[in-house]
Amino acid sequence: MTAAAGVDTALQRLRDAAARLSGRQVTFMEVCGTHTMSIARLGLKALFPPNVQLVSGPGCPVCVTPQGVIDRMVALARVPGATVCTFGDMLRVPGTESSLERERASGARIRVVYSPLEALAHAEAHPGEQVIFLGVGFETTAPAIAQTLRQAKAKRVANFTAAVAGKVVPPALHALLSDDDVALDGLLCPGHVSVIIGAKVYGFIPAEFGVPCAVAGFEAAEILLGLASLCEQIAAGRATVENLYREWVRPEGNRRAQAVIDEVLLTADAEWRGIGVIPLSGYSLRPAWRDFDAFERFGIPEMHAPEPRGCRCGEVLKGVTQPRDCGIFGTHCTPQHPVGPCMVSSEGSCAAEFKYGGR
Amino acid sequence: MTGEKPILGLGLSRVLLSHGGGGSQTEALLGEHFFPHLIAPHGERRGDSAILSAGPARIAFTTDSFVVKPWRFPGGDIGRLAVCGTVNDLTAAGARPQWLSLGLILEEGFAAADLASVAVSIQQAATEASVEIVTGDTKVVERGRGDGIYINTAGIGIIEGDAIPHLARAEPGDAVIVTGTVGDHGAAIMQARESFGLVGPVASDVAPLGGLIDSLRAAGVAAHVLKDPTRGGLAMAANEIAEASGVAIRLDERALPVKPSVARLLDLLGLDVFEVANEGKMIVIVPPGEAEPALRGLRAHPLGREAAVIGEVSASGDAIVTVTTRAGGERMLIKPAGEALPRIC
Numbered sequence: 001m002t003a004a005a006g007v008d009t010a011l012q013r014l015r016d017a018a019a020r021l022s023g024r025q026v027t028f029m030e031v032c033g034t035h036t037m038s039i040a041r042l043g044l045k046a047l048f049p050p051n052v053q054l055v056s057g058p059g060c061p062v063c064v065t066p067q068g069v070i071d072r073m074v075a076l077a078r079v080p081g082a083t084v085c086t087f088g089d090m091l092r093v094p095g096t097e098s099s100l101e102r103e104r105a106s107g108a109r110i111r112v113v114y115s116p117l118e119a120l121a122h123a124e125a126h127p128g129e130q131v132i133f134l135g136v137g138f139e140t141t142a143p144a145i146a147q148t149l150r151q152a153k154a155k156r157v158a159n160f161t162a163a164v165a166g167k168v169v170p171p172a173l174h175a176l177l178s179d180d181d182v183a184l185d186g187l188l189c190p191g192h193v194s195v196i197i198g199a200k201v202y203g204f205i206p207a208e209f210g211v212p213c214a215v216a217g218f219e220a221a222e223i224l225l226g227l228a229s230l231c232e233q234i235a236a237g238r239a240t241v242e243n244l245y246r247e248w249v250r251p252e253g254n255r256r257a258q259a260v261i262d263e264v265l266l267t268a269d270a271e272w273r274g275i276g277v278i279p280l281s282g283y284s285l286r287p288a289w290r291d292f293d294a295f296e297r298f299g300i301p302e303m304h305a306p307e308p309r310g311c312r313c314g315e316v317l318k319g320v321t322q323p324r325d326c327g328i329f330g331t332h333c334t335p336q337h338p339v340g341p342c343m344v345s346s347e348g349s350c351a352a353e354f355k356y357g358g359r
Numbered sequence: 360m361t362g363e364k365p366i367l368g369l370g371l372s373r374v375l376l377s378h379g380g381g382g383s384q385t386e387a388l389l390g391e392h393f394f395p396h397l398i399a400p401h402g403e404r405r406g407d408s409a410i411l412s413a414g415p416a417r418i419a420f421t422t423d424s425f426v427v428k429p430w431r432f433p434g435g436d437i438g439r440l441a442v443c444g445t446v447n448d449l450t451a452a453g454a455r456p457q458w459l460s461l462g463l464i465l466e467e468g469f470a471a472a473d474l475a476s477v478a479v480s481i482q483q484a485a486t487e488a489s490v491e492i493v494t495g496d497t498k499v500v501e502r503g504r505g506d507g508i509y510i511n512t513a514g515i516g517i518i519e520g521d522a523i524p525h526l527a528r529a530e531p532g533d534a535v536i537v538t539g540t541v542g543d544h545g546a547a548i549m550q551a552r553e554s555f556g557l558v559g560p561v562a563s564d565v566a567p568l569g570g571l572i573d574s575l576r577a578a579g580v581a582a583h584v585l586k587d588p589t590r591g592g593l594a595m596a597a598n599e600i601a602e603a604s605g606v607a608i609r610l611d612e613r614a615l616p617v618k619p620s621v622a623r624l625l626d627l628l629g630l631d632v633f634e635v636a637n638e639g640k641m642i643v644i645v646p647p648g649e650a651e652p653a654l655r656g657l658r659a660h661p662l663g664r665e666a667a668v669i670g671e672v673s674a675s676g677d678a679i680v681t682v683t684t685r686a687g688g689e690r691m692l693i694k695p696a697g698e699a700l701p702r703i704c
Binding site for chain 2: 007008011034037040041042043044045046047092101102104105106114220221334335336346354355356357
């Protein structure tokens with residue numbers, strides 16, 4: 001079967017399933033930035049049946065990082081002798097008074113890396129520099145960060161630390177679904193995150209909230225089949241977790257990756273931009289690994305900052321405000337002059353709407 | 360404090376790496392902090408080439424600087440790039456490239472053998488492009504203050520005939536053609552920098568395009584627009600054409616020639632093939648009736664074997680570019696803001 005035929009079949013299935021809802025309007029949410037970007041880049045929304053709406057949730061790890069944490073990272077970039085290694089998406093996120101990109105233009109040493117191992121390799125090759133890896137990400141990134149720290153410890157790399165600001169997805173979904181402002185008929189669960197944590201962990205969503213879930217991949221046909229599954233579940237009056245990404249996602253996830261994470265990181269309460277503090281929703285280093293904590297080594301205190309004036313990233317992240325309904329979207333807030341992180345990150349829903357949705 | 364401060368977000372006090380992407384950020388930087396202080400007698404200071412009159416002759420004049428990192432990459436090096444980039448700008452202006460100048464900025468410690476190898480590829484590209492290097496300059500900066508080698512080239516070409524292509528000449532109904540596979544150069548630079556897994560062979564397409572466009576002319580086709588989709592890729596080029604001509608352009612992703620290895624690499628990096636740089640491709644816009652002869656003419660040349668119609672100029676009015684996606688959906692294509700890949704050329 002060709003890819004195009006696969007899309008046609010999947011689309012037909014979605015249309016058939018949506019037609020069985022007897023005109024009921026349904027709102028689904030995707031909670032993975034890669035889904036957000038795939039959907040926008042593939043122009044899929046133009047193909048949806050009129051009674052199916054898809055909104056973006058807190059699926060972009062850069063976007064959910066609160067402003068205070070960005071300020072702490074800027075402070076790390078200002079540490080004399082420091083080399084900050086970061087994923088490229090973080091560079092342009094505005095903090096309260098600067099960004100990593102601006103710090104770099106002012107002379108800070110900031111390197112864009114594709115994996116934390118690259119940062120460790122840089123530390124080994126440059127013993128005179130204090131190399132700090134900015135560990136932003138979801139469960140997908142956590143195993144690589146943990147593995148890198150294990151290697152750093154085993155090799156006794158003294159000039160390497162990590163600023164761990166990773167997030168855990170399921171507690172955020174729980175907080176989101178408990179929010180009275182949020183009304184969802186189904187969740188398109190993330191593909192990559194689920195590879196690590198498995199499909200079973202989403203069981204509380206149908207059980208506690210009666211909301212159907214589908215775990216799906218990132219191709220057009222896979223996304224359309226995920227949405228079809230949600231419609232079919234609603235039409236049949238059931239709510240389960242359907243795993244449509246079986247070639248990658250096991251019910252219990254990747255046990256080895258989980259074990260590596262568990263050795264180095266523990267879950268702690270964490271602040272999400274726009275949502276607030278969610279219990280046990282963030283990673284931090286276990287006490288035995290504190291030597292590798294960049295914030296501790298360089299004495300960077302906790303920081304809290306209000307969200308920028310006019311910015312509605314918080315509401316956008318919860319799916320209760322659409323990017324275009326934000327008063328500064330496309331005028332004061334553009335990819336060139338971003339105010340909030342949703343406009344910066346390549347996985348942010350405002351960036352996706354600006355880029356692919358027209359002006 | 361100079362310059363105005365935006366109401367929200369962070370104000371600009373220094374040049375950022377992303378200002379060099381050639382996209383709307385570059386335009387904003389120059390538009391705000393540079394162009395207002397210049398007097399431009401020939402009006403069109405933002406075009407890739409200036410069209411000048413010297414007695415009865417008309418010439419195209421252009422310049423370009425090359426800071427690509429690494430300076431050697433699969434499919435070429437900074438020397439070949441410096442010749443082809445300038446030659447292709449002249450070709451896109453409808454000129455026949457004739458003479459180039461060459462400015463070298465070398466970093467203390469750059470190997471003499473490497474310098475010689477760059478010279479060899481400069482001459483090879485110049486021979487392929489039938490241009491002469493007629494003048495030049497060399498400067499050396501301290502170790503650590505350059506990245507081995509930077510090159511600036513300027514070029515002069517002669518314009519013959521009257522029907523010269525121009526960014527502003529796209530008309531509704533015109534066919535949009537690309538002369539071969541897209542994304543090759545950007546993908547090759549990324550692969551050279553980071554060696555991302557086993558995606559298959561990826562090489563830059565860097566090549567002078569004068570011969571290819573001669574082959575188009577030999578087929579009797581007078582293109583409305585020629586544009587080399589370098590930094591910012593097809594997205595940048597198509598939007599510049601749409602804006603200059605006041606037309607909407609519709610592209611079809613399914614018709615876009617992309618090498619499988621390039622597609623895999625860009626997928627891996629989350630990059631959009633429409634935004635990735637090309638250094639050996641031309642966008643050719645022709646009247647609808649001339650699409651077939653144009654394809655025949657282009658495909659008759661070795662650099663145009665995979666030429667394809669990838670869209671059409673759909674309407675006058677709103678200067679927008681839309682894409683029918685590979686899934687059959689629809690989306691906008693806008694100018695890339697900054698450069699996803701700094702120092703691509």
